Structure formats: structure tokens, C-alpha cells
Amino acid sequence: MIALRTEHLDVLVVGGGAAGSATALYLAERRPDLVIGIVEKSTLRRGGCTATGIDHWVAAFSHKFFCGGGARRFLPFFRAALTRNRRTDVFELSTVGASVARESYEELMQLERWGIDVRLDDGRFRVVWGAGAPAIWIAGKDFKPTIARRIRAAGCRIWQRTQVVRLFRDANRVTGALAMNVRTGELTAFAARAVVIASGSSTRLWHPAPATGDERAFDLVYSPYNNAEALMAAYGAGAELVATEFACATLAPVGYGCAGISGFLSAGAQLVNGTGEPFARRADARLGERMPRQQTVQACVNELRAGRGPLRLETSAIAAQDLPKILFAWDNEVPLMRQYVEQRGIRLGVDDIDVEPHLALSMAKVATDYHARSSLPGLFAAGDVSGTLPIAVMGAMVGGRRAAAAVDGYLAADTGPLAAFRHGEAADVARSVTLLLDDDAPLLWRDIEREMRDINTRYLGFSRDAAGMQCAAVLLDELAERAEHLRARNPHELMRLHETRALLGLSRIMARTALLRTESRFGHGQFHSRTDYPEMDNERWLQELIVTRDADRDEPQIQTRSCALTLRGLVDLALSAVRVIVSS
Amino acid sequence: MPAQIDSRRCNRCGRCAQYCPGDIIHPVGGEVVVLYPGECWGCGTCVLECRTGAVTVSLFGAPQAAPAPSRKQATA
Ligand SMILES: Cc1cc2nc3c(=O)[nH]c(=O)nc-3n(C[C@H](O)[C@H](O)[C@H](O)COP(=O)(O)OP(=O)(O)OC[C@H]3O[C@@H](n4cnc5c(N)ncnc54)[C@H](O)[C@@H]3O)c2cc1C
Ligand code: SF4
Ligand code: SF4
Secondary structure, three states: OOOOOEEEEEEEOOOOOOOHHHHHHHHHHHHOOOOOEEEEEEOOOOOOOOOOOOOOEEOOOOOOOOOOOHHHHHHHHHHHHHHHHOOOOOOOHHHHHHHHHHHHHHHHHHHHHOOOOOOOOOOOEEOOOOOOEEEOOOOOOHHHHHHHHHHHOOOEEEEEEEEEEEEEOOOOOEEEEEEEOOOOOOOEEEEEEEEOOOOOOOOOOOOOOOOOOHHOOOOOOOOOOOOOOHHHHHHOOOOOEEEOOOHHHHHEEEOOOOOOOOHHHHOEEEEEEEOOEEEEEHOOOOHHHHHHHHHHHHHHHHHHHOOEEEEEEOOOOOOHHHHHHHHHHOOOOOHHHHHHHHHHOOOOOOEEEEEEEEOOOOOEEOOOOOOEOOOOOOOOEOOOHEOOOOOOOHHHHHHHHHHHHHHHHHHOOOOHHHHHHHHHHHHHHHHHHHOEEOOOOOOOOHHHHHHHHHHHHHHHHEEOOOOHHHHHHHHHHHHHHHHOOOOEOOOHHHHHHHHHEEEHHHHHHHHHHHHHHHOEEEEEEEOEEEEEEEEEEOHOEEEEEEEEEEEEOOOEEEEEOOOOOOHHHHHHHHHHHHHHHHOO | OOOOEOOOOOOOOOOOHHOOOOOOOOEEOEEEEEEOOOHHHOOHHHHHHOOOOOOOOOOOOOOOOOOOOOOOHOOO
């Protein structure tokens, strides 16, 4: 029997990546009187997508004083937000994108105050490549270690190697969570007046490249350790989820799931198909390789489908003066792409890189409003797992700031005591977790996960149609029944078991929501490619699909919600426009 | 692809095991071991944290002291 401890907190932050760390720090600065706990599956120093660093700060529509051309870059965005038939995003992009444009600079200055270098020795900012929006260099390798030190200094309580697996609630609100130490198996019930989910996007739902088998399950562009446990815990407690139907795809070197190809494309590298034809302009005559990333991926999928593979990226098309920018960025961040280029012996500016479409992550999120509030009182979300902000460190920090402000407001208004926390229920849940440990486990997580990925890759991956998705829904339901028999031989396997179950739950939702969305869409991080509905349909589908759990039948309930331009969106757009124009 | 530890250079400080985001490296009976190689992201955190240069992440059996298997074989 594993021991169960109880801890009482004012605020529990789930996940100590970019967004969770920012939330905890902002909150600790605002309200030093609060007991803030941060629970992280790995470590604060190296947890999450930014484990080994980041190389650019998405400066959105930034100031002339570091990028130049602000108004020129901003206008197309402004027009797209206001023109219905141009919008590719179903999120309320207008509010979010525009406000982020305003906040990106403030957050950058905050990073500097927290002790992270954002300028060169001469005090100036340095523009590096970026996909679409201008991006500037920051000392990305120091990002997590520096922030982790700050969080400790701020007096937050920290649980590392600890995985949140369930949320608790009473009739009205979320009251805490159950978490497990993934090395010792020790269980902790956290009673908290507010909970912030910041657990990142969900990965490992597909074989990253359809042709490759399950041996590459962890070879991903995004962290393979960000899965859906916290997201599905929120769903289990009754919170609304959104964007469950969308994947987010990218391009990666053949046989190696690593970030960085987008940077090459922004720097001017050219995509070439098996016949030697540069095909990007065929897909988008105006933008070519600079078309939005999901469209680029779709163009590549089409080439492969038409038998015009393999695909290559010509680095010789990058202008000589831009190559040093890439090298400069590499010196300061994630070693992954450099590792690839060096080990392959690729000479930048001379050799080609073989590339393939890569299914990276699910865009499923806890639905939040502008203020990072979920649909459940006491539950908030920030970062990649939340509402609508861009998946970038900048979006994570903006989300963290908003979540901190919202939690502060909620706690100020909330007079209810923690007594609502039911210890008996926590002990019951803990017991059910303990029962999953079995030395002779007959069925292990990997077996179920492999089958789930087979189904998702085949029916819910790069090409979807109604018949396939109906088939997937049935197969996934059957798989979920078998997953009831999953057991683990040690706490590490138990961690994976929780991940597998959550991913399977999310897959079942995806099969249903993706079937309902009778269109194709390639927005910012919204990949949904249907062979039976190949066109984007803004007349009908400028809406979100909201999923909640029907507690009686334990089934997803799906509703649509319009994401038309709101008054707040218009005000945000206008303020951003003024700021950009003034500074240009 | 999985990380590999060269036991001749490793001083068993445990930093890689402490910081690996995937819980892949564990101390086992006085050694530090890549216990779950099939779950390695290849992120290089262990390489960054190791102070003796004992860890490498080899993608394609690239040149290094101890020849590494190709990542396909290694993760199978
Ligand atoms: C290789 C790479 C390079 C990137 N480069 C850039 C860049 O240069 N610029 C940029 O702006 N963005 C970049 N990004 C994107 C950026 O890293 C993410 O958008 C950002 O980290 C999102 O923050 P987050 O807090 O939502 O998620 P993460 O930072 O990934 O943090 C999520 C955290 O939650 C923890 N967690 C998950 N589940 C649980 C659970 N059940 N219980 C407890 N903890 C849990 C995870 O361990 C993790 O630490 C990059 C991403 C990758 C993968
Ligand atoms: S490469 Fe990353 S995931 Fe693999 S062992 Fe090293 S730190 Fe862990
Ligand atoms: S960090 Fe390096 S020296 Fe320390 S245990 Fe790991 S491999 Fe050995």
C-alpha cells in the first residue's frame, strides 16, 4: 500500500514549464502571502519543451526599434482578422493575437528583469530568423535554470518528479488534485483553493511520420513527456475542452523529429520535390515557402501523395548573409538541429536536407477566456494547454501573467474555506491508483499506446474522412475497454500508464470532434485535412467545438461556439495597431 | 538515438539522472544507467548537464569514441 500525504495550498500550479513557472512567479510577486505550490512531472530546471533552451522570442508585431517594418508586417494580420473569408484560425485570433502583440514586449522586459539576457553586449536586440513573425534572440539556454532559481527564491513550494493524475472538486468548484511521485510512487492529495493547469500540449498520439513504426514514438519535435493527464483530469472534473479535433504538424528531417526546419524556411531555404521542382509557389503563388506552416505541411503531404517524393530542403537558397543568423541562434539554444547537421555532415548553404511531414502534437486545450479562466470555478489554465494564445514561450508568459491576475481576483472574492476538500474521496482515488501496481502486469502501457497510435495515424492523421473516423471511434472505444486491464510494475511505468490512458481518452474525443468538422483547415497550429471536405468553410465553421464530459454516461458532449470578432477583439486590434504605427 | 553513457568517463555524480525530463536515466546499484532507452527524446539535456563529457546522443552512429548503433537499431 502506497502512503498518501495531504498538503494544503492556496494555489496549485500543475506543470513547471514555461507557463507554470511564469504563473507561479507572477503570483508570488503579486501575492507573497499566498502558499503557492508547483507540481512538475520532471524538474523545474529542465522540464518541458524548453528543457534545453529556446533560441528566439516571438516578437509578434514588434517595435521598429528592434525589428523594423512593424506596420508592414502588422497590416496583413489586421486585414485577415477583419476579413471573414481570410481567417484560417477558428480561435478568437483577433483578441488574442492582437493583445499578444501588445504584451510581447512587456514580457520580454520582464524576462530581462528576472535575469535573462535578451540583448547583446552593446545593449541592442538581435533579430534572428522566425517563422512569419519577427523574432529576437534571447539567452534561451539559461531560461529554465534562471527561472527555476527565481521560483525557489520566491518561496514557492515545489514537488518535482510528481505527476498530477486527477482533479478533485465539490459541487461548485475545483478543490485540489491527486499527484504521484514517479520515482517512489508516493501519493499526495493537494487541497487547493485554486488550481492552474500548465502542462503543455499533448504529444505521442501519432507515429510522427506515417511511414515509420512505433520505434519513433518518442522521437518528436515537441516534448514527448507532455501528454494529456492534466488536460483529461480537467475534463474529468467537468471543464470544457476546445480544439480537440486539431493536430499541429510541422516538417522535420527524415528520421529525426527535431525542431528547426521552420527556421530554415524563414531564412529562405527552398523546398524541392523528387522531380527537382520547387513546389511551394504552386501551393501559394505569393508566399511560397513563407506560407503558414500548416499549409506548408499540407503542400508536402500532397506532393508525397502524388508520388513526387522524396522532399528536400535546399539550404543553398539561403542568402549568404542569413546563414550566420542561424549559426548564431544555434550557439545559444537547443542543440538538436546542430546535432543533426553535424552528425550528418551537412554543409549549410551547400547541401540539402531530406525532410518529411511530422505530426507533432494535439492542439486540444482547456477552454479558457481571455483571463485564463476555465469553465469551472477555481480552475485556470496557461500556456500550450490553455485557450488561445500562440504556442510559444511568449504566449506561455502572457498566459502566466493573466492566470496570476485571475487567480488573485478569484481568491480575493472567494471566502470559502478549504474544508470543502473531501479527504475520504482522495483516499479512495489514491487506493484505485495503488491497485494499478502489479509485479506480474499482464498488459503494459506500450502495447495499448502502440495500437492507439496505429489507429490515430491511419484514420486521424494527415488525411481524414468520415468512414475512417467512424471506424477509429469504434476501434478506440474497444481499445479503451482493454486499457482497463493495464497495470504497471513500478512507479515509472505507472506514470506512463496514466499518460497512455489520458492519450487514449483524448483520441476518443478527437475521433468524434474531427468527424463533426466537415471542412479542412490549416490555421496557426490547426491541421485538419479531410479528403471528403477538402475546402476551408468559413461560412459554416468559424466556430469552436466545445467538449464537456457527460458525467452520467461518461461520454463527451460536443457543442459549437462561434468565434466571431468581439468588441474586446476590436479594441485590442485598435490598440495594437496604434502602438505598431506609432513605433514604426 | 538514445543517450549513451561512457562508464569510463562517468564519475557517477547523478546530474543526468536528476535532470532528464523523461525519467530515462536512473542510478542503479552504484552505476548511472540509461534505463529506458526506448523512451529517450534525444533532447540532449543529459549532455548539457554532464560535466565530464560522458554522455552522448548519437543519431546515426556518428563518429565518437565508442561506435554507437544506428538509432533505428538502437530504439528497436
Ligand atoms: C525543441 C523546441 C524548441 C522551441 N523553441 C522555441 C523558441 O525558440 N521560441 C519560442 O517561443 N518557443 C519555442 N518552443 C515552444 C515553447 O517551448 C512552448 O510553446 C512553451 O514551452 C510552452 O510552455 P508550456 O508551459 O505550456 O509547456 P512546457 O514548457 O512544455 O511545460 C509543460 C510542463 O508541464 C509538465 N507536466 C506535464 N504533465 C504534467 C502532469 N500531469 N503533472 C505535472 N506536470 C506535468 C511537463 O513536465 C512540463 O515541464 C520550442 C519548443 C520545442 C519543443
Ligand atoms: S537525451 Fe534527453 S530524454 Fe534522452 S536521456 Fe538525455 S536527457 Fe533524457
Ligand atoms: S552527469 Fe555525466 S558524470 Fe554525472 S552521472 Fe551522468 S554521465 Fe556520469
